[in-house]
Amino acid sequence: MASTIEVKEYPTEPLKCWEQAKNLRKNYYEDYLYAHEKGGLRWAGGAWSFSAIPAGLGEDVYCITGEPYGATVAFFKDYASKCHDATEAAGFPRTLCAYMRNYWGSILLDKYILTDGTVVDGYPPPDFIWQDHICCSHGKWYQLVKWLEKKRGKEVPMFSVDVSVGYPSDFSPEEEYKVNYIMEQLNDGIDWLEKVTGRKYDDKLLCEAVWNEIKATSLWAEICALNQAVPAPLDEKTMYSLYVMGTLMKHHAECVAFYQTLRDEVKNRVQRGIAAVPHERFRVITDTQPPWGFLKIFREMEKYGAVSVGSLYTFGLIGMWQYQPDGAWIPRPIPSRKPQTREEALQIIVRWTLHKPEWAHFYQPELKTKMMESIVKQWKVNAVLLHYNRGCEGLSLHIAENRYGLMQAGIPVFPFEGNMGDERDFDLAGTMARLTAFFESMGLKKLKE
Amino acid sequence: MITAGVDVGAKFAKVVILKDGQVLTRAKALVGFDVLKSASDVFETALKAAGLLGSDIQRVVATGMGRNAILHKPPINADEAGSEVVAGAAGAYHIVPTVKTVIDVGAEEGRGIKVEGGKVKDFVINERCAAGAGTFVEAMARALEVKVEDMGPLSLKSANAIPMNAQCCVFAESEVVSLIHSKISKEDIAKAIHDAIAGRISSMVLRIGVEKDVVLIGGCALDPGFLPPLEKELHTSMIVPEFPEYVSALGAALIAVNPTR
Numbered sequence: 186m187a188s189t190i191e192v193k194e195y196p197t198e199p200l201k202c203w204e205q206a207k208n209l210r211k212n213y214y215e216d217y218l219y220a221h222e223k224g225g226l227r228w229a230g231g232a233w234s235f236s237a238i239p240a241g242l243g244e245d246v247y248c249i250t251g252e253p254y255g256a257t258v259a260f261f262k263d264y265a266s267k268c269h270d271a272t273e274a275a276g277f278p279r280t281l282c283a284y285m286r287n288y289w290g291s292i293l294l295d296k297y298i299l300t301d302g303t304v305v306d307g308y309p310p311p312d313f314i315w316q317d318h319i320c321c322s323h324g325k326w327y328q329l330v331k332w333l334e335k336k337r338g339k340e341v342p343m344f345s346v347d348v349s350v351g352y353p354s355d356f357s358p359e360e361e362y363k364v365n366y367i368m369e370q371l372n373d374g375i376d377w378l379e380k381v382t383g384r385k386y387d388d389k390l391l392c393e394a395v396w397n398e399i400k401a402t403s404l405w406a407e408i409c410a411l412n413q414a415v416p417a418p419l420d421e422k423t424m425y426s427l428y429v430m431g432t433l434m435k436h437h438a439e440c441v442a443f444y445q446t447l448r449d450e451v452k453n454r455v456q457r458g459i460a461a462v463p464h465e466r467f468r469v470i471t472d473t474q475p476p477w478g479f480l481k482i483f484r485e486m487e488k489y490g491a492v493s494v495g496s497l498y499t500f501g502l503i504g505m506w507q508y509q510p511d512g513a514w515i516p517r518p519i520p521s522r523k524p525q526t527r528e529e530a531l532q533i534i535v536r537w538t539l540h541k542p543e544w545a546h547f548y549q550p551e552l553k554t555k556m557m558e559s560i561v562k563q564w565k566v567n568a569v570l571l572h573y574n575r576g577c578e579g580l581s582l583h584i585a586e587n588r589y590g591l592m593q594a595g596i597p598v599f600p601f602e603g604n605m606g607d608e609r610d611f612d613l614a615g616t617m618a619r620l621t622a623f624f625e626s627m628g629l630k631k632l633k634e
Numbered sequence: 635m636i637t638a639g640v641d642v643g644a645k646f647a648k649v650v651i652l653k654d655g656q657v658l659t660r661a662k663a664l665v666g667f668d669v670l671k672s673a674s675d676v677f678e679t680a681l682k683a684a685g686l687l688g689s690d691i692q693r694v695v696a697t698g699m700g701r702n703a704i705l706h707k708p709p710i711n712a713d714e715a716g717s718e719v720v721a722g723a724a725g726a727y728h729i730v731p732t733v734k735t736v737i738d739v740g741a742e743e744g745r746g747i748k749v750e751g752g753k754v755k756d757f758v759i760n761e762r763c764a765a766g767a768g769t770f771v772e773a774m775a776r777a778l779e780v781k782v783e784d785m786g787p788l789s790l791k792s793a794n795a796i797p798m799n800a801q802c803c804v805f806a807e808s809e810v811v812s813l814i815h816s817k818i819s820k821e822d823i824a825k826a827i828h829d830a831i832a833g834r835i836s837s838m839v840l841r842i843g844v845e846k847d848v849v850l851i852g853g854c855a856l857d858p859g860f861l862p863p864l865e866k867e868l869h870t871s872m873i874v875p876e877f878p879e880y881v882s883a884l885g886a887a888l889i890a891v892n893p894t895r
Contacts, residue, residue: 622717622719622720623757625717626755
C-alpha cells in the first residue's frame with residue numbers, strides 16, 4: 186500500500202505567455218543564423234556584455250550570447266557530448282568552463298544548434314566579438330573563438346571591456362574613477378565598432394537600447410519579487426525559461442514588452458492564489474546554474490512538497506536590485522529619465538550595470554552570503570540547495586564559504602556536486618539519494634510513492 | 635509492538651527485529667545480484683531466529699541503497715523506505731544518547747552526520763569515490779593477497795607512515811602494486827591503506843564539524859585497523875557500539891515504532 190500524506194492543494198495553471206517566450210528564444214537563434222541573408226551583421230559575446238552598445242550600429246545587428254548558447258547545447262546531451270569530445274580532441278581540458286567548451290565544440294564541429302535541438306551544418310561565425318571581462322573564463326573565451334575562427338579562415342575582430350573594478354555599495358555614491366574607467370572603454374569601443382563594421386553609429390538607437398535594458402532588468406527583478414508570495418506563482422524550473430530572455434536580448438524592446446506581459450500575468454496569479462506547483466509546503470532556493478541536462482531534480486523536489494522559488498542566480502544574473510537601509514532587497518528603481526545623448530546613455534548603463542548582484546561575489550563572498558540571507562528571509566525560504574558547479578569557476582567561486590556563512594546564520598544547506606554543461610560530472614542517482622536524505626532530515630516525506 | 639528494520643547495503647543486508655523497543659534478533663547476509671531475494675532470505679533467517687512469522691511484524695522500515703527493492707514488495711513488504719542518514723542517526727542516538735557526530739562507513743559510502751537530540755542537523759556523503767569506503771579495503775586486500783578480515787590486524791603491526799597519494803580506488807591499486815614492487819612490507823602497506831581511508835573520511839567529516847560524542851558505525855567499524863588512524867586524524871576518541879554494522883537497521887526498526895519521528 187502506498188503511503189499518502191494529505192497536504193493542502195493549491196490551484197495551478199500553465200503560463201499564458203509560455204508560447205511567446207518559446208518563440209522569442211527560437212527567433213533569436215534563427216535571427217543570428219540568418220542575419221547575413223537579411224543583409225545584417227552578426228556579433229558574439231557574453232550575456233553580461235554591454236549589449237546595448239552594438240545596438241547603435243543599426244536595427245539589423247544580431248548577436249548570439251555565449252553562455253545561453255552553451256546551456257542550450259547542454260540541454261541536448263547527445264550534442265553536448267559531441268562538443269566535449271571535439272574540444273578534448275583539440276587539446277582543451279574538461280575542467281574548463283562547460284559553456285565555453287560547448288561553444289568551442291560547436292565551432293570545431295562546424296554545427297549550430299537551434300532551440301528545438303535541430304543541429305544545422307555550418308557554425309555561423311560572427312562579424313565581430315564584443316565581450317566583457319568579469320571572470321577568468323570570460324577573459325579567455327573569445328580569444329580562443331577568434332583563434333578557432335582564424336583557423337577556419339575568418340578574421341574576427343574583437344573588443345573586450347574590463348569591468349573588474351569592484352562592487353559599489355548601495356549606500357555610498359559610486360566611485361567616479363570606476364565609472365570613468367569603463368565609460369572610456371565604451372567610448373573607445375564605439376569608435377572601434379564604426380571602424381570594423383564601416384557603419385555610422387546612431388546615438389538615438391544607443392539611447393533606446395540602454396533604456397530598454399534598464400527597464401527589462403528592473404522588470405525581471407519585479408517579477409522575481411512577486412515570487413515572495415505563498416504559494417509561489419513561479420517555480421525556478423519555469424523561471425529558467427523566462428530569465429533567459431534577459432541573457433539574450435536585454436536591450437531589445439521585445440524583451441521589455443515580454444517582461445511587462447509576464448509581470449502582469451504573474452501579478453494576476455498572485456492575486457488569484459495560482460501556484461507553480463500544487464503542493465507547496467517547503468520553499469528552497471538554489472545557487473548557480475543548474476545541471477541543465479538533469480532538471481528532473483526539480484520534479485523530484487515536488488514529490489516532497491518542496492518548490493524552488495528562485496536563487497540569487499535566477500534573480501540577480503540579469504535582474505537589478507537595490508538594498509534598502511533596513512536590509513530589504515527591492516527591484517532597482519529605474520533612473521528618472523531616458524538618456525538623450527551618448528554621454529548620458531553610457532553614464533546610465535555603466536552605473537546601472539556595476540550594481541549587478543551576480544558580479545558582487547567575484548570580489549567578496551560575504552556579499553553573496555548576505556544577499557542569499559536576504560532572499561531566504563524575504564522569500565520565506567526553508568533551505569538552500571547549493572550546486573557545487575564544476576562547470577563554472579566564476580559562479581562557484583567561494584561557494585563553500587557561502588555554505589559556511591549560511592549554516593552560521595542557521596539556514597539548512599544541501600550542497601551537491603555537478604556541472605551545468607557536462608553530464609559526466611553529475612551523478613543523478615547519487616544526487617537523488619542525497620536529496621532524499623536531506624528532505625528526510627528536514628522532516629519531509631514523499632507525499633506519494 | 636514488533637517492528638523490523640532492514641538495511642539493504644551495497645555489500646550486506648542487515649535485519650534487526652525489535653519487540654517493544656528491545657532487540658529480539660539480528661541477521662545479515664551478502665547481497666547478491668537479486669537484491670530482493672537476498673534481503674528476503676536474510677529477513678526469513680531473522681524471523682526464524684526470533685521464532686516469528688512475517689505476519690507477526692507490525693511494521694517494517696527499509697533503509698540502505700537497496701531499500702526501494704523491498705518497498706511494498708513481498709515477502710518483506712516494507713511499509714516505508716528511509717535514507718541511511720536518518721536511520722543511522724536514529725540508531726546511534728538510541729545507543730549513545732549523547733551522540734553529536736555519527737561517522738558511518740559502509741562498503742560503498744562514507745557519511746558524516748551531525749546529530750542533535752537524535753535529529754539530523756547536517757550531513758555529508760563521499761562523492762563518487764570508493765577510496766573513502768570499505769570497498770577500498772577489500773580491493774586492496776585482493777592486491778595484497780590477504781583476507782579482508784586480516785587487513786586490520788596486519789595494519790596494527792606497523793608503526794611506519796607510508797603516504798598514499800592516490801585520490802581514487804583504481805589508482806590506489808596501482809600505487810599498492812608499486813609499493814609491493816618496492817619491497818614495502820604487507821604490514822606497512824595495510825597501514826598505509828587504513829591511513830588513506832581515514833584521511834579521506836576525516837577530511838569529509840570536517841566539512842560538517844566534529845563534536846563529541848562521536849560514534850563510528852557501519853561495517854568498517856568492525857575493522858580494528860581503521861579506528862586508530864581515524865581518531866588520530868580527527869583528534870578525538872570515538873565510541874564503537876557493539877554490532878556497529880547493524881546500527882542503521884536498528885534505526886530503521888526504531889523509526890518503524892514511531893513513524894512520525
